[in-house]
Amino acid sequence: MESAGAKFRQAVAAEKPLQCVGATTAYHARLAEASGYKSLYISGGGVAAGSCGIPDLGITTMEDVLIDLRRITDVTTLPVLVDIDTGWGGAFNIARAVRAFTKGGAAAVHIEDQVQQKRCGHRPNKAIVTQSEMVDRIKAAVDAKTDPEFVIMARTDALAVEGLNSAIDRACACVEAGADMIFPEAITDLDMYKKFAEAVNVPILANITEFGSTPLFTTDELASADVSIALYPLSAFRAANQAALNVYTQLRETGTQAGVLDTMQTRMDLYDYLGYHEFEQKLDGLFKDEA
Numbered sequence: 001m002e003s004a005g006a007k008f009r010q011a012v013a014a015e016k017p018l019q020c021v022g023a024t025t026a027y028h029a030r031l032a033e034a035s036g037y038k039s040l041y042i043s044g045g046g047v048a049a050g051s052c053g054i055p056d057l058g059i060t061t062m063e064d065v066l067i068d069l070r071r072i073t074d075v076t077t078l079p080v081l082v083d084i085d086t087g088w089g090g091a092f093n094i095a096r097a098v099r100a101f102t103k104g105g106a107a108a109v110h111i112e113d114q115v116q117q118k119r120c121g122h123r124p125n126k127a128i129v130t131q132s133e134m135v136d137r138i139k140a141a142v143d144a145k146t147d148p149e150f151v152i153m154a155r156t157d158a159l160a161v162e163g164l165n166s167a168i169d170r171a172c173a174c175v176e177a178g179a180d181m182i183f184p185e186a187i188t189d190l191d192m193y194k195k196f197a198e199a200v201n202v203p204i205l206a207n208i209t210e211f212g213s214t215p216l217f218t219t220d221e222l223a224s225a226d227v228s229i230a231l232y233p234l235s236a237f238r239a240a241n242q243a244a245l246n247v248y249t250q251l252r253e254t255g256t257q258a259g260v261l262d263t264m265q266t267r268m269d270l271y272d273y274l275g276y277h278e279f280e281q282k283l284d285g286l287f288k289d290e291a
């Protein structure tokens with residue numbers, strides 16, 4: 001059977017750029033698959049905020065992310081790219097993470113060059129480790145691969161800290177160390193992607209996260225800049241949060257949900273995306289056999 005890593009590589013080759021959408025719950029993973037996406041993303045910021053209710057500051061553990069991964073890979077066949085932040089420690093921790101995420105069904109992980117006490121990539125005052133420490137992180141990750149097709153993606157946050165040339169140097173050093181793909185974080189101009197793509201000669205990812213440093217480039221614009229993957233880590237999460245808040249406030253203020261009913265997914269739609277009726281039919285069949 002084809003591995004998750006192989007599937008992800010095929011998806012990257014088939015769609016330019018491959019749209020990779022964040023799913024913060026297993027149900028959202030089902031919605032994304034039903035909407036036609038060919039890959040999914042587990043966002044570190046999403047695990048922190050959505051699953052744990054805490055900020056994206058390196059507080060969540062490997063197990064927090066693995067729980068979400070397992071739930072998602074249990075209900076979808078799409079290849080999943082996972083944000084493993086800084087890899088939770090030194091070389092042994094990173095190696096352990098790569099093995100654990102491969103076992104959990106991930107297709108790819110991205111690991112970044114921020115210090116352990118990391119921040120969101122689109123916030124000020126980020127700090128990064130030296131290039132040689134980052135290269136060691138990548139070597140540890142590559143060395144731990146049990147499936148040669150599993151994708152190690154190197155993320156560099158260096159643009160905001162040291163500028164474009166340093167970020168490109170780091171990306172090249174990571175590719176030399178065995179990184180399969182590059183994630184240049186918090187890009188501000190479209191032509192920067194082109195420069196990264198030219199320099200590294202492996203697929204690059206553009207993080208099109210909202211309300212950050214990167215303009216909302218379209219897929220056509222990204223294709224013109226040689227971007228291979230367009231990432232939307234938290235788009236559905238942000239929208240769902242706003243919708244939830246609206247329901248909570250209206251229900252509290254008016255004493256009824258009647259005014260917000262038309263913003264809700266119906267029971268029927270909820271069930272359709274779950275395959276509820278197929279489950280029910282199986283259940284009925286089971287009872288019949290028993291009778």
Ligand SMILES: C[C@](O)(C(=O)O)[C@H](CC(=O)O)C(=O)O
Pocket residue numbers: 042043044045046056083119120121122207209210212233234
């Ligand atoms: C991609 C990211 O690492 C994430 O955890 O989803 C975040 C996204 C965000 O905070 O908007 C990041 O860019 O740091």
Ligand SMILES: [Mg+2]
Pocket residue numbers: 043044045056083085
């Ligand atoms: Mg993150």
